[in-house]
Amino acid sequence: MPPAWQSGQVGSGVEAGARVRERSQNSAPRAGVACWARVRYHRDLGERPAGERVKNQLWVSALAMVVAAGLVGCEAEESAAPATPGELDVVSDVTPDVIAEPDAAEPVVDAAPWPSVPPSFKVGGLLGRFTPGMAETPTDVPLDLAPTHLHESLRLGDGEGAFSLLFDDGPFCGRIEGGIHVKETTSYTFTAVAGDSVQVRLDGIPVITAWKTQEVTTESVDLVLEKGWHPIELIFSSDPFRAILELWIAAEGELPQVVSGDNLGYTSKVPENSPSLWGDVEVGAPTPYGVGVSYTATGPARLKIDALVDGELVTVTSDELGVEGHLTVPLKPGAIAELSFALYDAWDRITTLPGDVVFAEPLPDFVPGGMLGTYYSDNQHNNYLAQRLDPGIVLPEDAGEGTNGSFGMPTQPDTFSVHWDGGIYAPTSGDYTLYWGTDDGQRVFVDGQLIAEDWTGHAPQYVSPTVYLAQGWHALRLEMFENYGGAYSHLEWAGPDFVRHVTPPDVLGAVLPEDNELPPEVITAEVFTSWQSNNNMNYGRAILWFTASELATAEVVMTTSDDAVTNHEETVYSEGFKHVFNDLPSGPVIFYIYLTDRHGVTSLTTKTVFGEVPLPPEDDD
The missing domain is CATH 2.60.40.10 (Immunoglobulins)
Known part of the structure; x- marks a missing residue:
């Protein structure tokens, strides 16, 4: 066995200047002495008792360029063919010590895997540290940023709007760091997707770098990792137009998966530059069934809300750790709720915040039989025309004229608008899907909250939001506009115990205007x-x-x-x-x-x- 294996060390040449890079398909062939080998990097994890020092090992499949074939006992040959796309070079600024892979039956000194969870990590995600502005190079991203988010999944951007809006939709950069766990020693393919700059470091070594690409780019690298935990860091910079960052992993012979869940860990110690935990809450205007609460925190934290609603305790907790978030507290119509707030951060620090008392609005007196439509003779809801009690939002059928009409109202067949106000009755508590098709644009509000919108000109097209409704009446508002051509408006629904059908008039209600006690004219x-x-x-x-x-x-x-x-x-x-x-x-x-x-x-x-x-x-x- 070579001395380097016996000592558990890698030659100084690799430690001094090794860098890992992906060879492109257009790489020119290299001339010289070539030999396939496995290069093993070791990184001490701190002081350990004698005989128990655990080392993190990164195995990299590589074509090692050496100056003498005798270093590894293999025959020298001229490398005349280009490398296969996706192969990794381990290139040293000085001559590296290349170590042949040991026999599988021979024990490897100091090769014990990590414990199930290293003492330095807490399972649950990676810490994100971000700051406004773009970075010209990875080294321009500051090192002393305070943690702002805990990312439980490394699929950020298009699927997570909050990531794109971290700094009011402006460019930003930062670092996401912690540990990643792999279940077995084998070959893994890591794929990074970024818009537009990312560098992935594994065990402190850059394994993927795609910087200032000015587009959404995808880069992959094949690595052999030993079972256990490995430090990982993603250095990122968005461009002015998008913020997308994803990291996928695929074990040999398996399909790629987003890096997430219990395979991620973050430092178990509070970072030195992390401020004391504090925050603020802002309580919105209550509706009959709920009140929105927004919060900010000095570090990644969850907000827990205990609400005493009409004598009953209700607890709501945010799903993710972050420096800001929004929750909805369920209320009962006409009831008083006492709210208390507490922040819990990623390191189990707790801070209580000042509480509040809110009064849930009572339900309006909805009269079953339809919704009150307010019609306008322009497509901007400005020029009031008239109101009508529409028994069902099934137009134009219920109003004649066909699709080329104006829903039976005294105005031109194009460029008009409508909004319907009233309520919808949920016979049981559960999830309901509202299907509303219009020509042209539409918006749907339930209990004062916008839950669906397509405010564009289009042919008949449906939005289909799903919302939880407690048994009883809920405020419903529908808005639409008609530009040119056909006009159309159909409201349907599906509930916990019935399939999709046209919403009947008896579950739609309206608040009718007061009687003016004068004959109609x-x-x-x-x-x-x-x-x-x-x-x-x-x-x-x-x-x-x-x-x-x-x-x-x-x-x-x-x-x-x-x-x-x-x-x-x-x-x-x-x-x-x-x-x-x-x-x-x-x-x-x-x-x-x-x-x-x-x-x-x-x-x-x-x-x-x-x-x-x-x-x-x-x-x-």
Whole structure:
């Protein structure tokens, strides 16, 4: 056995200047003496009792360039072929001691694996330290940053919006460090994804470096690691447009997995530059079923909230350790809640913060039967038009006209907007999915919280948020706008014990306006007449628009020049109406409008509106 194996040491050449790098596919062949070998790095982990010193060992598969074949007892040969893509070079600034791999049956001195959890680590993630600004090189990332986050998974960025928004969506850099555990001694492929700069260090050695790539880049390296724990550090710098960082690992013959969970550990001692644990909380405006609480902390910490709600203790704790976060405390409608707050950091330090008392809003008096829609004659919710009690949000079917209409309201078929306010009743507690399809943009609010949004112009398209609802009524608000082309709005749902279907009127409720104790009256009325020629069919058309002083039903009686009488009834309570009459002869038309409000009171006078259907155009022949 060579002396280096017996002593458990690696030659000074490797210790002095070894660097690991991935050879690209375009690397030129190297001339010289080549020999396949395993190079083993040792790193002391601190003082240990005699005979129990444990060393961390990183095995790197490499093509070792040596100056004399006799160093390892293998034959010298000229290396004329390029290396296989993905092979790793171990290149030393001085001649390294290359050590042949020992026989498998021969015991290796000082090769004992780490204990299950080294005393220097706490299982649960890696510590993140970040600061605003970009770094030109890995060495430009400060070393003295205080910890800000504990990352339980190394898949950050697109899937974790908070990572991208660490510094108000601006560029930042930092270090993520701790330990990684591997279950067996074998070959592993590490793959880093970053936008745009990352350096991965394993046992203090850079094994992946992709810096200032100006894009989302992916780099991989193959390493042979001994079973146990290994110190790991990721040095990162975002660019002005994105913050993405992922690290994947794949044992030989297995599929890649994100580095996460119990395979990660962080220092068990409070870092010297970590400040004392303190924080602040901000309590939002309560809703009938909950109140939001935002918090900040001086280091990675969880917030625990004990809430005494109507005499019942409810405890809520944040899922992740961080310097900021948001929680929602469940409340009961109309009840008082006493809130107490405590921060728990990554090193089990505890700090209590000043408490608060909140009053949950009582539930409105929702009247089952539909939601109150407020309609606007522009697509920005500015120009108020009218309100209507829509029994179901199934439009345009429930309002006629087809998709080229304006949901039966007295306005043009394009560039209008609507919001519906009211409540939805959950028959049992559980998860409910709301499916709302619109043409064009849509937003969904439940209990005052925005839970889904697609505020863009598009063809009929659904959002489908899932939300937990306690049994009972919950405030629901739907917003949409229509630009051009077809108009569409369908609300469906699925619950704990039923499949998806159209949301029925009996689970939708509205807070109805107070009775003004006056009979309903017609406020405005317009008639638009024209002569239509479609598919060899010629006929007169009249469109009647009118608005009422309050929610009311309407009956419209029309007479034409040939004394024909047509009756239209609108049984939905509304302030705005549109009636379309086809197949009319040329000549005068007269409309008589009768209104009845929600209390059965009818208008004192009949509104009479006159129009004139034009003559058909003369035939050019």
